Amino acid sequence: MSSLFDDQLPPSGAASDTATGSGAGAGEGVPLAERLRPRRLDDMVGQAAVVGEDGFLRRAIAEDRLPSLILWGPPGCGKTTLAEIVARTTKSRFVPFSAVTSGIKDVKQVMADAERFRKASSQRTVVFVDEIHRFNRAQQDAFLPYVESGAIVLIGATTENPSFEVVGALLSRCRVVVLEKLEDGDLGALLERALADDQRGLGEYDARLSDDASSAVLIHAGGDARRALNLLELVVVDAASRSGRGVTVEKADVERVAQRRVLLYDKSGEEHFNLISALHKSLRESDVDASIYWLVRMLESGEQPQYVARRMLRFAAEDVGLADPAAVRRALDAWAAYERLGSPEGDLMLVQLAIYLALAPKSNAAYVAHKAAKKVLAERPADPVPKSIRNAPTPLMETLGYGDGYVYAHDAEDGVGGIDCLPESLAGTRFYHPTDSGAEQRFKARVESIAELRSRARRRRTGES
Secondary structure (H helix, E strand, O other): OOOOOOOOOOOOOOOOOOOOOOOOOOOOOOOHHHHOOOOOHHHOOOOHHHHOOOOHHHHHHHOOOOOOEEEEOOOOOOHHHHHHHHHHHOOOEEEEEEOOOOOHHHHHHHHHHHHHHHHHHOOOEEEEEEOHHHOOHHHHHOOHHHHHHOOEEEEEEEOOOHHHHOOHHHHOOOEEEEOOOOOHHHHHHHHHHHHHOOOOOOHHHOOEEOHHHHHHHHHHHOOOHHHHHHHHHHHHHHHHHHHOOOOEEOHHHHHHHHOOOOOOOOOOOHHHHHHHHHHHHHHHOOOHHHHHHHHHHHHHOOOOHHHHHHHHHHHHHHHHHHHOOHHHHHHHHHHHHHHHHOOOOOHHHHHHHHHHHHHOOOOOHHHHHHHHHHHHHHHOOOOOOOHHHOOOOOHHHHHOOOOOOOOOHHHOHHHOOOOOOOOHHHOOOOOOOOOOOOOHHHHHHHHHHHHHHHHHHHHHHHOOO
């Protein structure tokens, strides 16, 4: 890690020819997305709420009162670009480094340099930390005193939800800026800019995209500017190598180069939980088409099918419940069938299961009963088992009254003995409230019938009329 004084960007307004995209050609082998990286806020597309004319960040940069920030958004939405624009337009010094390659020693070195620089020049240092979520608690905590003292302005970039990945003390001292994935209109403008730019873009090829080709690039990009521009470069160079300058790129050219769309997905991150939540809630809403979409999207994104099968088994128990007692068996069968077939053939078994669960009658009565019983156990002392339903295998236990008053239900009229099986303090408590959905309608009628039979049996035992 270089010292703060050894690796400085030029002051605001000075010429620069770094890898941020300045200068014609921008260096051999530099990807198009890097060459075209905006150097001013006016060059950015999208994120109007943040950097538009009324955006708070534009005003903060213009007035040189930038707070510490956590830039949260998907890949290719402009997090690094914003940080580099800050470097060019504020009066602070700028030090970038990555949480992937830096350790606590690097953090402490940068902080010490920043403190010395502030004392020597009365200027703050902007420290940009890419992928800040990869820093552990100790590394993140190392920033705290310097953020508080004003020695640094911290700009952290993350694709993960900062509520989970950034320590609370640091998060409370930063403003979270949510950046959205870019809209197709914004990406389309970037593509046109790239095709027309003779110095940093692809203007030398005099290429154009057909409407279908443009749509295909946007679909493969998925709101990611970096992916869109780099795919465009590959497609144009490939097409020009075959057809020469002035080529019109068609959809088939895009599909041949892209081969397979890569969907944004992190099996341990927020997008993982967003998608499984979407599947679960679509199933619960009985929206069969949405259920199919989210399931297939997870599978196409690389999610483990076994995980999806396990979650749908859970759904069968929690949300379908006893409204369709066969649902759990169906889920187990679909899981077992997938294990025998594997992908891609076995994926159809999971799709069939999703359809079945979405269309099944729903009841969470068993789930609610489970939670209610757990709540009682958590809030109350463990009451003793009523003596009437205790086993009495020894004479001592009989002497103590174990089993007194027990009625063998099979020998009783109506098949119930009318004895109390709950502790006395919980007598009359109901945990299970069946619904009118599916098979549970029959269970509801049975619960009510049994309640009446048990009441009648009690009256017989006590001699009441």
